[in-house]
Amino acid sequence: GESSMKAARLGGRIVRVAFFARLMTRALELLKDPDKLRALVQSAGTKAEGARASDALKEIWETLMAFLRLLRAYVRGDYRNVPFKSLLLIIASVLYFVVPVDVIPDFVFGLGFLDDAAVLAWVFSVVRKVVDDFTAWEASQPGA
Numbered sequence: 001g002e003s004s005m006k007a008a009r010l011g012g013r014i015v016r017v018a019f020f021a022r023l024m025t026r027a028l029e030l031l032k033d034p035d036k037l038r039a040l041v042q043s044a045g046t047k048a049e050g051a052r053a054s055d056a057l058k059e060i061w062e063t064l065m066a067f068l069r070l071l072r073a074y075v076r077g078d079y080r081n082v083p084f085k086s087l088l089l090i091i092a093s094v095l096y097f098v099v100p101v102d103v104i105p106d107f108v109f110g111l112g113f114l115d116d117a118a119v120l121a122w123v124f125s126v127v128r129k130v131v132d133d134f135t136a137w138e139a140s141q142p143g144a
Helices: 002-031 034-051 061-076 084-098 111-140
Strands: none
Touching (some): 002 034, 002 084, 034 084, 061 084
């Protein structure tokens, strides 16, 4: 009945929160290893290109691309004006996008990307000012 549906939704949220907490720990490890962080950004870019036609990703495409550009600039040392917690959230959301064991597998006819899109959209809502500052900085660079 309705109570079992509520329990299932709550269970799903708990799983996502626990999973995301593990990703935050992983994000911290990646932050200490620029080569691994660079590899994550590369993997995310490859996966994003393959999923670009997905309806779910269309709405958050620019957000995902901004996250990846920010991380590339951070790894290169070109841009470091990112609060630590925001940086961890961005890395964790990109990890969530890349990690093959999503809460909803990607192969379930595009539904998996809805999950990815929801996580990316939520993180963007939290770090919007950080991303806006980065894109303003990016636009001010020579040749932008």
